[in-house]
Amino acid sequence: MARRLGTGSAVVVGLGSMIGAGVFAAFAPAAQAAGAGLLVGLAIAAVVAFCNATSSARLAALYPQSGGTYVYGKERLGPFWGYLAGWGFIVGKTASCAAMALTVAAYMLPGAERPVRAAVAVVVVVALTALNYRGIQKSAWVTRVIVVVTLVVLAFVVLAAFAGGTARVEHVVPLGDFSVSGVLQAAGLLFFAFAGYARIATLGEEVRDPERTIPRAIPIALGIALVVYAAVAVAALAALGPERLAAASDPLASAVGAGSWSWLTPVVRVGATVAAVGSLLALVLGVSRTTFAMARDGHLPATLSAVHPRFRVPHHAEVAVGVVVAILVSMVDLRGAIGFSSFAVLVYYAIANASAWTLRADEGRPPRVVPIVGLAGCLVLAVALPVGSVLAGSAVLLLGVGVWVVRRVVRDRRDRPGAGPA
Incomplete structure (x- = not known):
């Protein structure tokens, strides 16, 4: 495929994936799990994300191909592990797509019934699939505009939360009751917000000078997202407190609406819609x-x-993903989709860290502690997620394993010497 993206565009693609999901979808369920320990959960998620990003960047520089950890697992650990990573990524991020489409509809039409919101979500999915079909450069420019708009709106949210007269320092300091398991669950849910840097690695065949561009773009995007998340989390906690934040369906709009700057609430809703579109x-x-x-x-x-002969994009894959997401938006719950996605993607990054552990020094191996902490963190956060998410994620991953086994049996029988059609 055509290599068109530079460092700036690759960073924007990563930011477009992270900021919309993290700020507007994950904070409320994370606050419900962690309570006063929300910021501790955010810090844990950031550490795991940093390790994952470092491992992914080193691997992406060595294997600048489309597919991300699917490629790394296949090359470093064997075909099965690459397949499992790819399966986990596809099912987990398809759930993320559905979550973002539903977020778009929820912020656009907060009082509408579910069938109306689902119909709007389908329209959004179809429109963005058509945009991607036309070529990645158009997608990158649209994402750039969306990221700028989102950052401006989030700056308004932080200002409004502290200038509106409702912010309380005691809401931010984690002195209330919270459990270790709740904090770990919140970290797992918030990891959903950090996983967008993987979009940079999966675009390995469309990035200029990938050996230099990808290792630069991933930490830059992650660092910017972390600063934004921390600022917004502190502002939302200060304005609402952990209990009200956990109960809010639109936490940032609620944080702004609680103070004297409530006139900015419609602006926040528009910004949330724009951010979720960028993430999707x-x-x-x-x-x-x-x-x-x-x-x-x-x-x-x-x-x-x-690959489309004119636009040089995988057009069949894009249409297939768009169709599946359009179907899912009428079937899934937003918070459940976040938990399911987090579980599958944490498994994906566990394989990435295991792959990075096998790198030699001359291959750009990261410090040994990085893949160790990343692998252990991914596994701990995955099992700490809500039970329903763990069970559903495990079932879908086992389904993928079953598909792999059946394919291997069929292929071995077909390739056996003397075998022929029945």
Whole structure:
């Protein structure tokens, strides 16, 4: 595929994936889990994300191909682990796409019934799939505009929360009752917000000078997102407190509306919509590229590996992902989708860290502590998620393992000497 993205555009793609999801979707369920320990959970999620980002950046520089950890696992650990990573990424991030589409509809039409919101979400998915179909450069420019708008709106949120007269320092200091398990669960849910930097790695075949661009773009995007998350989390906690934040369906709008700057609430709603659109745009982009890579290697139907002769994008994979997401938005719950996505993507990054552990010094190996902490952190946060998310995620991953086993049995029988059609 055509290499068109530089460092700035790659950073914007990563930010477009992270900021919309993190700020507008994950804080409320995380506050429900951690209570006064929300900021501790955010710090834990940031540490795990940093380790994952470092491991992914080193691997992406060595293997600048579409597919991300699907490629790294296959090359470093074996075909099964690459396949499992790719399967986890596709199912987890497809759930993320559905969550973001529902977030768009919820902020656009806060008082509408679910069927109306689902219909709006489907329209948004179709529109963004058409945009991606036309070529990645157009997607990158749209994402750039969306990220700028979102950052401006979030700056208004922070100012309004502290200038509106409702902010309380005691809300931010974690002195209340919270449990270790609740903090770890919150960290797992907040990891959903940090996972967007993977979009940069999955675009390995469309980035200029990937050996230099990807290792630069990933930590830059993650660092910017962390600063934004910390500022907004402190502002929302200070304005609402952990209990009201946990109960809010639109936490940032509620934080602004609680003070004297309530006139900014409609602006926040518009900003949330724009941010979620940006996140969805980059998510669909990344899922379609991993689908393309797995189809190219024979793990998914071959038609999904087709590249458009004019636009040079995997157009069949993009359309397939768009159709699946459009179906899911009428079937899933937003908070459940976040938990399910976090579980699958944490497994994906556990494989990335295991792959990074195998790197030699001459291959750009990170400090040994990085993949160790990243692998252990991913596994701990995955099992700390809500039970329903763990069970659903485990079931879907086992389904993927079953598909792998069946394919291997069929292929071995077909390739056996003397075997022929029945």
